[in-house]
Amino acid sequence: MISSFVTAAANAIRAGFDGVELHGANGYILEQSLNPHINNRTDIYGGNIENRCRLLLDIIREISKVIGAEKVGVRVSPYSTLGDIPAYNAEETDQTYAYLASELNHLGIAYIHISDSPAIPEKTHQQIRSNFTNTLIYCNGLTPETAAAKISDGSADLVAFGRSFLANPDFVKRIEKNAPFNDVDYMSLYTPGEQGYTNYAILP
Amino acid sequence: MKQLFSSYTKGVLQLKNRVVMAPMTRSRALNNLPNELMATYYKQRSGAGLIITEGTSPSPEGLGYPRIPGIYSDAQVDGWKMVTKAVHEGGAKIFLQLMHTGRIAHIANLPEGYHPVGISDIKAAGEIFTDKEGMQEHAVPKVWILTESSI
């Protein structure tokens, strides 16, 4: 598992990427490891917070040896239940992400990308910000206005948009020109072919 | 809104603006191979300072969804080269999201001979789409075993 991530990261650099982001969010294997209800392991990758964070941190450490920590980012989604991830004790959740943020800071990675939700207490945001000195990206439900406010108040360095980019290839230009946005076609999110993929309208 | 358009420079993140395209699975990678259509899609969106790609699997076991790309074969690396070239021409930086789906998977979505692998054998509630068999319950994953070779 760990070596496959390392090879994949090296392949990504070979393919011309500027870096890799580990998906530690939304219920996939790395978040399955973080969660005490899904991770019932009895080896060094299960049990207390350090052990549940170990897989993600070991992968990053090994990848960093090969491509450099400055080319690695991580996405996390504290308090998310996507992917049938059961919520767990708030204090333990906060400690998990505070610990991760400080370990990721030691490792010197490029960024933490937070898949935000109203369920995340202010305290968790603050702990991540104070334990991690490099770039923070925020995402989820942002509008150009709320995103700009996040940069102004210092809570985010960069702001990410999902569905807005999906439906508006020229999203940045539309913000600049104050042009209307296209709607997302939810029927074609995952269907093969160009319909609802490369054929969204672009401003002249 | 000026804040969004200011450039950002920290480490490898030398970005023309603060606007990032979030990772989004789009299931256009037939046979788990990045292709020209995907290069067009990402190039169209290279007005972003930074693009983070759709979740991409580091191994065949992590390909839980239909038609998602991988980054473990030379053919996949060659496909992704088209994407990174197109995006760089558009002036954006691009990171690859490494997504191993773990238990969010069904065997029908994996290449022949592979089985979903998880942190534990606890199955996820709910169903997942497969091309071959429509909606199916999530797999009971095989537990990832720590061996010399799997480290």
Ligand SMILES: Cc1cc2nc3c(=O)[nH]c(=O)nc-3n(C[C@H](O)[C@H](O)[C@H](O)COP(=O)(O)O)c2cc1C
């Ligand atoms: C079709 C679709 C596919 C997505 N695929 C991924 C993915 O592969 N990896 C990931 O981390 N997030 C994925 N997301 C979540 C988005 O990155 C983002 O967090 C979400 O869309 C909320 O942001 P928004 O309100 O700007 O759309 C996906 C979202 C959508 C709509």
Ligand SMILES: Cc1cc2nc3c(=O)[nH]c(=O)nc-3n(C[C@H](O)[C@H](O)[C@H](O)COP(=O)(O)O)c2cc1C
């Ligand atoms: C906050 C958020 C996070 C998501 N994360 C992922 C993801 O990591 N991977 C993925 O394949 N899809 C992801 N999706 C896409 C959803 O699974 C779903 O396909 C999409 O939201 C459209 O379905 P809906 O209309 O039921 O929301 C995400 C969506 C949202 C809003």
